[in-house]
Amino acid sequence: MDFLLIHLLNSLLFASVLFLTAGGLSLIYGVMRIVNLAHGNLYAFGAYVTAWAIGGVLAGAPTPLLYLLLPAGAVAAALLGAALEPTLLRPFYKRAEEYQLLVTFGLLMILEDLMRLLWGPYPLSASALWENSGSVTISGNPYPNYNLVVIAIGLVAAVFLWAFVYKTKFGVVLRATSQDMRMASALGIDVNRVYVQAFTLGCFMAGLGGAMIVPRDSAVLGMGVDALVLAFIVVVIGGLGSLEGALAGALIVGVVRELGITFFAEIELAVLYLIAVLVLLARPAGLFGRP
Amino acid sequence: MSVSPLALAARSPRRTLLYALPVIAVLLVLPWVADQYSTILLAYGLVMAIAALGFNLLLVYTGLLSFGHSAYFGVGAYAVAMMVKYLKVSSMELFVVGAIVASAAVSALFGFVCVRYTRIFFSILTLALSQVLWSLAFKFFWITGGTDGLRVPTPSLLGVTPGGDKIAFLARGYYYYVLVLFLACAAVMWVIVNSPFGKALQAIRDNETRASFVGVQIWRCRWVAFVVSGVFTGLAGALWVPLNGLTTPDILHWQFSGEIVFMTVLGGFRTFAGPIVGAVVFNYLKTYAVGYTVYWQLLLGVILVTLVLSLPTGIVGMVERLTERVRRRRATAS
Amino acid sequence: MSLLVTQGLTKQFGELRAVDRVDFTVRPAEVLALIGSNGAGKTTLVNLISGLFPPDAGTIHFLGVDVTAQTVHDRIKAGIARSFQLVNLFDQLSALDNVALSIFSRGDKTRKLFALAASDRAVWEEGFEILKTFGLEAKAGVLAGGLSQGERKLLDVAVAYALRPKLLFLDEPTSGVSTREKAPIMDTVTSIVRSEGISAAIIEHDMDVVFRYSDRIVVMHQGAILADGSPEEIRSNATVTATLIGTATGA
Numbered sequence: 001m002d003f004l005l006i007h008l009l010n011s012l013l014f015a016s017v018l019f020l021t022a023g024g025l026s027l028i029y030g031v032m033r034i035v036n037l038a039h040g041n042l043y044a045f046g047a048y049v050t051a052w053a054i055g056g057v058l059a060g061a062p063t064p065l066l067y068l069l070l071p072a073g074a075v076a077a078a079l080l081g082a083a084l085e086p087t088l089l090r091p092f093y094k095r096a097e098e099y100q101l102l103v104t105f106g107l108l109m110i111l112e113d114l115m116r117l118l119w120g121p122y123p124l125s126a127s128a129l130w131e132n133s134g135s136v137t138i139s140g141n142p143y144p145n146y147n148l149v150v151i152a153i154g155l156v157a158a159v160f161l162w163a164f165v166y167k168t169k170f171g172v173v174l175r176a177t178s179q180d181m182r183m184a185s186a187l188g189i190d191v192n193r194v195y196v197q198a199f200t201l202g203c204f205m206a207g208l209g210g211a212m213i214v215p216r217d218s219a220v221l222g223m224g225v226d227a228l229v230l231a232f233i234v235v236v237i238g239g240l241g242s243l244e245g246a247l248a249g250a251l252i253v254g255v256v257r258e259l260g261i262t263f264f265a266e267i268e269l270a271v272l273y274l275i276a277v278l279v280l281l282a283r284p285a286g287l288f289g290r291p
Numbered sequence: 292m293s294v295s296p297l298a299l300a301a302r303s304p305r306r307t308l309l310y311a312l313p314v315i316a317v318l319l320v321l322p323w324v325a326d327q328y329s330t331i332l333l334a335y336g337l338v339m340a341i342a343a344l345g346f347n348l349l350l351v352y353t354g355l356l357s358f359g360h361s362a363y364f365g366v367g368a369y370a371v372a373m374m375v376k377y378l379k380v381s382s383m384e385l386f387v388v389g390a391i392v393a394s395a396a397v398s399a400l401f402g403f404v405c406v407r408y409t410r411i412f413f414s415i416l417t418l419a420l421s422q423v424l425w426s427l428a429f430k431f432f433w434i435t436g437g438t439d440g441l442r443v444p445t446p447s448l449l450g451v452t453p454g455g456d457k458i459a460f461l462a463r464g465y466y467y468y469v470l471v472l473f474l475a476c477a478a479v480m481w482v483i484v485n486s487p488f489g490k491a492l493q494a495i496r497d498n499e500t501r502a503s504f505v506g507v508q509i510w511r512c513r514w515v516a517f518v519v520s521g522v523f524t525g526l527a528g529a530l531w532v533p534l535n536g537l538t539t540p541d542i543l544h545w546q547f548s549g550e551i552v553f554m555t556v557l558g559g560f561r562t563f564a565g566p567i568v569g570a571v572v573f574n575y576l577k578t579y580a581v582g583y584t585v586y587w588q589l590l591l592g593v594i595l596v597t598l599v600l601s602l603p604t605g606i607v608g609m610v611e612r613l614t615e616r617v618r619r620r621r622a623t624a625s
Numbered sequence: 626m627s628l629l630v631t632q633g634l635t636k637q638f639g640e641l642r643a644v645d646r647v648d649f650t651v652r653p654a655e656v657l658a659l660i661g662s663n664g665a666g667k668t669t670l671v672n673l674i675s676g677l678f679p680p681d682a683g684t685i686h687f688l689g690v691d692v693t694a695q696t697v698h699d700r701i702k703a704g705i706a707r708s709f710q711l712v713n714l715f716d717q718l719s720a721l722d723n724v725a726l727s728i729f730s731r732g733d734k735t736r737k738l739f740a741l742a743a744s745d746r747a748v749w750e751e752g753f754e755i756l757k758t759f760g761l762e763a764k765a766g767v768l769a770g771g772l773s774q775g776e777r778k779l780l781d782v783a784v785a786y787a788l789r790p791k792l793l794f795l796d797e798p799t800s801g802v803s804t805r806e807k808a809p810i811m812d813t814v815t816s817i818v819r820s821e822g823i824s825a826a827i828i829e830h831d832m833d834v835v836f837r838y839s840d841r842i843v844v845m846h847q848g849a850i851l852a853d854g855s856p857e858e859i860r861s862n863a864t865v866t867a868t869l870i871g872t873a874t875g876a
Contacts, residue, residue, distance in 0.1 A: 101358070270427050277416065482739055489738075490718070506697075506731065
């Protein structure tokens with residue numbers, strides 16, 4: 001039983017981070033009908049900023065202070081998103097989908113190297129936070145407390161997001177715009193503003209995902225692309241544009257990854273992609289998506 | 292006013308040849324003028340041009356943006372590497388046949404699934420399937436060599452085993468081998484896009500519903516286009532391996548697919564020659580960018596973004612516009 | 626023998642029964658008008674017969690053959706073609722290309738990958754002849770996207786006609802064009818249809834057009850057929866007048 005518990009916790013750990021990353025991607029698509037190929041880089045950016053703050057600038061500070069620094073990456077990613085949307089993406093909404101994909105692909109290449117330029121080619125660690133957090137004992141094995149924190153943050157983020165989208169006025173505007181952009185615009189909603197807000201929020205989520213995982217995994221080059229690939233699988237399974245879908249997809253992928261690491265490491269990614277392909281075949285819009 | 296229906300039908304092959312002949316002449320003479328290094332780079336460019344031509348059949352003529360063409364390139368390349376490793380084959384002709392068969396099989400299978408979708412779903416599905424292959428090549432290292440890849444020695448061309456200097460071989464014999472296949476591919480693709488089938492593809496792209504109501508079988512046509520596209524790309528993969536001497540999972544990764552997309556846009560995907568020009572230019576560009584700075588990705592990214600922002604018709608589109616302007620100015624002057 | 630017979634054709638969209646147990650026939654060589662207010666089920670009926678989506682119940686027989694389960698492709702091969710209410714053309718292809726595609730498709734030539742379309746002389750000549758019949762020959766080289774609304778309506782019919790059907794469904798061939806352009810379009814279309822001896826079923830809202838050009842009128846209301854008869858019979862049918870007045874005459 002305890003053995004199962006550890007697997008379950010690990011699955012939830014993966015799912016938390018996946019939900020934040022994929023949820024951001026999905027939110028952006030849902031509102032703006034844009035698939036941001038550079039989304040993974042915003043996740044990586046969040047990881048780097050937090051690692052730089054915790055592991056570099058304020059290394060040695062007391063643990064509670066380090067926890068306060070955790071969201072730094074998320075805020076940085078949000079700021080970056082807020083700057084990118086009006087400058088790079090806005091000119092493309094009226095043009096063919098191909099161009100949007102291309103420009104975000106270009107952005108992916110740029111951000112990938114910018115991070116190398118800023119933080120160098122070596123991994124950036126923030127493990128102090130992970131180490132200082134101690135561990136609990138589950139069936140005689142130590143289990144890091146920090147993992148539990150990540151799961152908790154993921155849970156809180158999901159609840160907040162749900163409340164935000166379904167219980168606030170901004171959420172209504174957001175959903176109206178995603179339903180029918182032209183109608184929303186005719187009703188006096190400032191679509192440009194909604195877009196920049198949605199994009200910023202999506203980037204914030206990605207950045208938070210990266211910031212949360214970095215004390216455990218450290219920031220490395222290429223982590224953005226890996227995250228993007230997994231986020232794709234999540235949204236394809238759950239349904240592009242749906243937050244519920246992102247949650248369901250993240251849980252499924254989290255469990256499969258955890259099982260994969262234990263039982264079928266060689267074909268873990270292949271299995272994930274095959275699941276995605278099967279879902280696409282059975283339900284092209286994903287489990288929760290609307291066609 | 293009487294109009295000949297034939298004059299309106301399509302561009303005649305003769306006019307295209309008029310443009311193509313000087314280019315072919317330059318390509319033929321080049322190895323005797325340029326140094327070996329540039330010639331080999333050009334061979335790389337021509338190989339990638341075959342892949343870009345195949346990719347563009349889907350993008351511009353069928354309206355489907357594939358983000359997974361690395362799969363077919365990789366299948367072509369790995370087919371060659373496997374033939375070397377397990378069958379001890381060294382004939383380039385057999386490599387080409389093997390790669391065509393393998394990439395046709397894989398693209399027929401993948402295409403069967405993918406052509407049921409369009410737009411972003413098509414793009415993501417092609418990407419996902421290519422990543423399956425990538426992760427398999429990556430993880431099954433005892434078969435594929437993993438990240439170390441598989442070595443491929445210089446092949447024999449038309450039964451002749453090359454002796455001596457490998458660089459000289461690549462810059463002469465192999466260059467011409469690639470050139471001939473490239474020209475054949477370009478000619479075949481030109482015929483395909485100007486065939487009744489090509490017209491049907493463009494009709495599907497413009498208006499899927501109506502195309503089905505003039506009797507065009509949508510999925511079937513898209514599937515055939517997908518397989519043709521995959522085979523072109525697979526053939527490019529096979530030709531690429533001897534140049535590189537090694538095949539690694541990198542060429543199966545979706546970022547490699549991104550490069551194929553990049554070069555097509557760079558050249559201009561609205562025209563037939565665009566992808567060819569784009570592939571050759573991209574190859575030089577990337578080589579020099581990689582040699583010039585470790586931040587070559589940054590450089591290429593900036594170029595791509597600038598290109599899409601300000602030059603969506605690519606190099607060929609820009610040249611066409613400039614020549615048009617010059618022609619008009621001359622017309623007003625005289 | 627009737628050209629087309631449907632029996633008990635039914636299609637449900639959610640709560641709405643768009644087509645409700647319709648028995649509909651088209652005879653050889655007739656111009657039939659299909660009328661009724663918006664939402665009466667005319668376009669859905671045409672969509673079912675042409676194969677855009679399958680019926681929930683009922684059968685469709687064409688020339689005595691059950692085509693209910695056939696694909697669009699097979700129905701076109703059998704001789705059913707249609708145009709669309711909102712013009713549906715290949716905008717980035719020329720007018721001639723648009724028509725030629727139908728001709729290529731008719732001869733199963735769209736499967737040819739390794740032959741130049743341009744060198745198939747017969748196709749282009751036939752296509753040009755068809756454009757001429759529709760008075761569009763001067764626009765042969767113009768991209769369909771660049772034609773006027775009236776020309777696009779005609780080209781839409783020409784594309785369907787180029788399939789050489791036995792039965793041609795035209796979904797509002799004169800909608801969206803000025804009153805002045807309607808008569809020339811209908812003159813052209815009906816004279817072609819009559820001279821070829823093929824049947825046309827035309828969805829139309831303009832009653833002047835309906836009474837002037839059709840041999841027979843089928844009136845639909847709330848998914849069912851309300852009346853079926855010659856223009857005179859329909860004109861004097863009190864139920865039809867009561868149902869249609871105020872709905873269709875204004876359209």
